[in-house]
Amino acid sequence: MTDLAPALLEILRYPDPRLHTVARPVQGVDDRIRALIERMFATMHAANGIGLAATQVDVHERLIVIDVSEARDQPLVLINPEFEWLSPETRKGEEGCLSVPGIYDGVERAIAVRVRALDAQGLARSIEAQDMLAVCIQHEMDHLLGRVFVEHLSPLKRLRIQSKLAKAQREALRA
Numbered sequence: 001m002t003d004l005a006p007a008l009l010e011i012l013r014y015p016d017p018r019l020h021t022v023a024r025p026v027q028g029v030d031d032r033i034r035a036l037i038e039r040m041f042a043t044m045h046a047a048n049g050i051g052l053a054a055t056q057v058d059v060h061e062r063l064i065v066i067d068v069s070e071a072r073d074q075p076l077v078l079i080n081p082e083f084e085w086l087s088p089e090t091r092k093g094e095e096g097c098l099s100v101p102g103i104y105d106g107v108e109r110a111i112a113v114r115v116r117a118l119d120a121q122g123l124a125r126s127i128e129a130q131d132m133l134a135v136c137i138q139h140e141m142d143h144l145l146g147r148v149f150v151e152h153l154s155p156l157k158r159l160r161i162q163s164k165l166a167k168a169q170r171e172a173l174r175a
Contacts, residue, residue: 006039008046009057013169014100015162020146023055023062025080029122033063037077037120040065045072049098051136053143056099064140068132076127081117081141084126086110093135095149102168103161107152109135 012019026033036059044052044065054063064078087110096104112130115137119125129137139149150158 006042009039009043011056011098014148018058019148021060022146023060023144026061047098051140053140055143062144066136068136077120079118081115084116085114087112097149105153107149109138
């Protein structure tokens with residue numbers, strides 16, 4: 001028996017308009033969703049990311065995969081996540097995004113959150129997170145609402161980022 005790696009998914013790049021699609025709830029945790037979870041983890045790891053929302057791979061359902069561990073051995077699946085609580089204390093930290101490659105900037109986020117979601121088996125869970133995991137959850141939940149982290153930045157910064165990405169894409173096509 002061979003152990004085939006799951007096929008990687010294409011990650012949408014900002015400013016692709018599909019990134020602004022609001023995700024609909026997952027109707028049931030079945031084999032299709034579990035296969036998507038596996039492919040999303042493989043895609044995220046191949047791209048050296050720590051989080052990936054289904055919206056980023058053009059699947060507009062409320063599904064997030066995360067692994068902020070150094071060893072890549074603490075996978076977290078959030079299906080139909082909803083915030084139960086966000087700390088009033090916030091912190092500005094550097095963020096990047098697999099849909100906005102090579103761009104990093106400061107975004108203000110709550111330092112701790114509590115989220116209710118289903119796991120990969122369809123069981124309801126409540127997860128409390130702080131620091132990097134809290135930031136990652138907020139970042140990925142933004143994707144489910146059709147928002148990309150650069151939308152937290154000034155219009156001038158967004159314009160510069162769009163120009164930089166367009167230039168990089170033109171150069172890649174010439175190569």
